[in-house]
Amino acid sequence: MTDSKDPMIPDGDVNPIDTDYEVGQDNIVVAIGPFGLDIHNRVFLISGLAVIAFVAITIGFYEQAAPLFTQMRDWLTANLGWFFMSAANVFVLLALILVVSPLGKVRLGGTEAKPDYSYPGWFSMLFAAGMGIGLMFFGVSEPLSHFTAAYDGVAFQDGVRVDSAPLGGAEGNAAAAQRLGMAATIYHWALHPWAIYAILALGLALFSFNKGLPLTIRSVFYPLLGERIWGWPGHIIDILAVFATLFGLATSLGLGASQASAGLNYLFGVPETTGVQILLVVAITAVALVSVVAGLDAGVKRLSEINMTLAGLLLLFVILVGPTLALLTGFAGNLWAYLQNLPALANPLGRDDAAFVQGWTAFYWAWWISWSPFVGMFIARVSRGRTVREFLISVLLIPSAACVFWMSIFGGAAIDQVVNDGYQAVAEADLPLQLFTMLDALPLAQITSFIAIVLVVVFFVTSSDSGSLVIDTIAAGGKVNAPTPQRIFWCTFEGLVAIALILGGGLVALQAMAVSTGLPFTLVLLMACVALVKGLLTEPIKS
Numbered sequence: 001m002t003d004s005k006d007p008m009i010p011d012g013d014v015n016p017i018d019t020d021y022e023v024g025q026d027n028i029v030v031a032i033g034p035f036g037l038d039i040h041n042r043v044f045l046i047s048g049l050a051v052i053a054f055v056a057i058t059i060g061f062y063e064q065a066a067p068l069f070t071q072m073r074d075w076l077t078a079n080l081g082w083f084f085m086s087a088a089n090v091f092v093l094l095a096l097i098l099v100v101s102p103l104g105k106v107r108l109g110g111t112e113a114k115p116d117y118s119y120p121g122w123f124s125m126l127f128a129a130g131m132g133i134g135l136m137f138f139g140v141s142e143p144l145s146h147f148t149a150a151y152d153g154v155a156f157q158d159g160v161r162v163d164s165a166p167l168g169g170a171e172g173n174a175a176a177a178q179r180l181g182m183a184a185t186i187y188h189w190a191l192h193p194w195a196i197y198a199i200l201a202l203g204l205a206l207f208s209f210n211k212g213l214p215l216t217i218r219s220v221f222y223p224l225l226g227e228r229i230w231g232w233p234g235h236i237i238d239i240l241a242v243f244a245t246l247f248g249l250a251t252s253l254g255l256g257a258s259q260a261s262a263g264l265n266y267l268f269g270v271p272e273t274t275g276v277q278i279l280l281v282v283a284i285t286a287v288a289l290v291s292v293v294a295g296l297d298a299g300v301k302r303l304s305e306i307n308m309t310l311a312g313l314l315l316l317f318v319i320l321v322g323p324t325l326a327l328l329t330g331f332a333g334n335l336w337a338y339l340q341n342l343p344a345l346a347n348p349l350g351r352d353d354a355a356f357v358q359g360w361t362a363f364y365w366a367w368w369i370s371w372s373p374f375v376g377m378f379i380a381r382v383s384r385g386r387t388v389r390e391f392l393i394s395v396l397l398i399p400s401a402a403c404v405f406w407m408s409i410f411g412g413a414a415i416d417q418v419v420n421d422g423y424q425a426v427a428e429a430d431l432p433l434q435l436f437t438m439l440d441a442l443p444l445a446q447i448t449s450f451i452a453i454v455l456v457v458v459f460f461v462t463s464s465d466s467g468s469l470v471i472d473t474i475a476a477g478g479k480v481n482a483p484t485p486q487r488i489f490w491c492t493f494e495g496l497v498a499i500a501l502i503l504g505g506g507l508v509a510l511q512a513m514a515v516s517t518g519l520p521f522t523l524v525l526l527m528a529c530v531a532l533v534k535g536l537l538t539e540p541i542k543s
Contacts, residue, residue: 042235044475047242051493058500065504073512081362085348087522088365091195095392103536104389109209111542115385125382126398133256133459135406140438141431143411147181166356174419179337185407186338187345190400193368198395200376203532209384214478217241223534241373241474244521247513248370249467250497254510256460257281262432263453278499285495288464292487307458321442322413331408363511366518374470414438
C-alpha cells in the first residue's frame with residue numbers, strides 16, 4: 001500500500017486482500033491443502049460451487065433446460081431492453097463528459113507517472129482487445145442480416161418472423177438498405193461497447209494505480225462502501241463479476257464452436273451436429289489448458305501474435321480480391337451513416353422496431369457488459385501513465401475504428417456479392433456459415449476458409465486462456481499471480497459451461513445466460529460510474 005494521505009485509501013499498512021489468513025478466519029485469502037491454492041475464500045467458494053451446480057443440472061436436465069432458457073431470454077429482452085440501452089447511453093455520455101472536463105487531466109498512476117508502453121505499442125494492444133470470436137462470427141452475418149431485413153422490410157426464417165428491420169428499414173432501396181444495415185452493425189460494435197469497457201477499465205486503473213487497491217472489481221467501490229468492500233458487499237460484487245465474465249466468455253466460446261463446426265462441414269463434410277460442437281469445445285479447451293500451463297508470455301502472447309497476423313492477412317486478402325475501391329470508400333460512408341442514425345438507434349423508448357432491439361441490441365449490450373471485467377482489466381493493466389483524457393479518447397476510438405473497418409470490409413464484401421453479383425447463397429446461408437459462403441465466391445476459397453477456421457479456434461483458445469486469468473484474478477482478490485491449478489479450474493469450467501449451454505438450447509441458451517448475468521452486473525457498472533467520479537474528484541491535477 002502507498003503511504004499517501006489520499007482519503008480513498010483504507011487505513012493501515014496493508015489491505016486485507018494482500019494478507020494471507022488462516023482457514024476459518026472471516027477475511028479474505030486462504031491457502032488450502034497440498035494443492036497450494038491461494039483463493040479469496042468467499043468469492044471462489046460460492047462462485048465455484050454455483051458454476052459446478054449449474055453445469056451438473058443443465059447437462060443432467062438439458063431437455064427441460066432448453067425451453068426455460070428460451071423463455072428467460074425472451075422475457076428479459078422484451079421487458080428490459082430499454083434498461084440495457086439506457087445504461088449503455090449513460091456510459092457513453094459519462095465517457096464524453098470526462099473527456100472534456102478538467103478531470104480529463106488526471107493521470108493514472110499519479111501526476112509523475114510515465115506510460116509503460118509507447119503509443120504504437122499501446123495502440124496495438126487496444127486494437128488487439130477489439131478482435132475476437134465475435135468479429136469472426138458476426139463480421140459477415142450481422143451486416144448482411146440487417147441489410148436483408150432493411151431491404152425486405154422484415155426478415156423471415158422457415159416462415160417465422162425473426163427480426164424487424166432496424167429503424168423501419170428501406171424497403172426496395174439497396175443503397176439505403178446497405179447504409180442502414182451498416183449503421184445498425186456499427187452501432188453494436190463502436191462507441192457504446194467500448195464506453196462500457198472504458199468506464200470499468202478507468203475505474204480499475206484509477207483505484208489500482210492511484211489508490212493502491214487490488215486490481216479487482218470491488219476496489220472501484222471504495223468511495224461508496226469504504227471498508228465494507230472487504231466484507232460481504234465486496235464479495236457480492238466480485239461474485240457477480242465472476243458470473244458475468246464466465247457466462248460472457250461461454251457465449252463467445254459457444255459461438256466459436258458453432259462457426260468452427262459449420263466451417264468443418266463446409267470444407268470437409270464433417271457432420272454439423274451438437275456432438276461435433278461439444279467435441280470442438282473439449283479439444284479447444286484442452287489446447288487452452290496447455291496454454292494456461294505454459295504461462296501468459298509463452299501461451300497467450302504467442303498465440304495472439306499468430307492470430308493478429310492471420311487476421312490481418314485475411315483482411316488484406318478480402319480487400320485486394322474483392323471490390324477494393326468500394327470497400328475502402330465504404331468505410332468512411334459507413335461511419336457517416338452510423339453518426340447520422342446514432343440518435344435514433346440509441347433511443348430506448350417508443351421504438352417501432354422492437355424485434356431488432358430485443359433480438360440484437362439488448363443481447364449485445366448485456367453481452368458487452370458481461371465481457372467488461374475481462375476486457376476492462378486487460379485495458380487497465382496496460383494503461384498506467386495515461387491521462388484520463390487520452391485514455392478515454394484512445395479506448396473509445398482505436399478499437400472502435402478497428403471493429404468498424406473489419407465489419408465494413410467483410411460485411412461490405414458480402415453485401416456487394418448480393419447486390420451486384422446476384423449471389424444469394426451468402427444471404428440464404430445460416431449465420432455461422434455466412435463467412436465461409438462469402439469466401440467461397442472469392443479466389444483460393446479452400447485456403448482462406450481454412451485460415452478462417454484456424455482464426456476462430458485460436459481466438460477461442462486465447463479468450464479461454466486470458467479469460468481464466470481474469471476470472472481467477474477476481475476470485476483471488478486481485479492477485480495476478482495466483483497458482484496455476486486455479487486457472488486450470490476456471491479454464492475447464494468455461495468449456496463445461498459452454499457445453500452445458502450448447503446442450504441446453506444452443507444459441508438461445510448462450511444468449512439467455514449472457515443477458516441474465518449481464519443484468520445484475522449492469523447495476524454494478526451504473527454504481528461504478530458514481531464511484532469513479534467520486535474517486536477522480538479526490539485526485540490532484542497537474543497543470
